[in-house]
Amino acid sequence: MTKLAQWLWGLALLGSTWAALTTGALGLELPSSCREVLWPLPAYLLVSAGCYALGTVGYRVATFHDCEDAARELQSQIREARADLARRGMRF
Numbered sequence: 180m181t182k183l184a185q186w187l188w189g190l191a192l193l194g195s196t197w198a199a200l201t202t203g204a205l206g207l208e209l210p211s212s213c214r215e216v217l218w219p220l221p222a223y224l225l226v227s228a229g230c231y232a233l234g235t236v237g238y239r240v241a242t243f244h245d246c247e248d249a250a251r252e253l254q255s256q257i258r259e260a261r262a263d264l265a266r267r268g269m270r271f
Contacts, residue, residue, distance in 0.1 A: 197221065 199205050201217055209217070261271060 193224075194221075 197217070197220060200207070200209065201214070265271070
């Protein structure tokens, strides 16, 4: 099972549980305080997931490791390419 399928199954399960609880399909009488929290729950979860994603991206950018060896190799390849093109008559 792919990761997408796992996420979709989880979302379907949570969504159907939320819908059953908010519409009263299970026959449960929830207190009004629970219903007040239950209705905006998908929006809270969406905002929380967005904050988590933003924090994860920010952390990964902040701790990104530079590849000094690869940068030097790339610079040498650029110099070689420029020298080759200069021999062929191209000016920079």
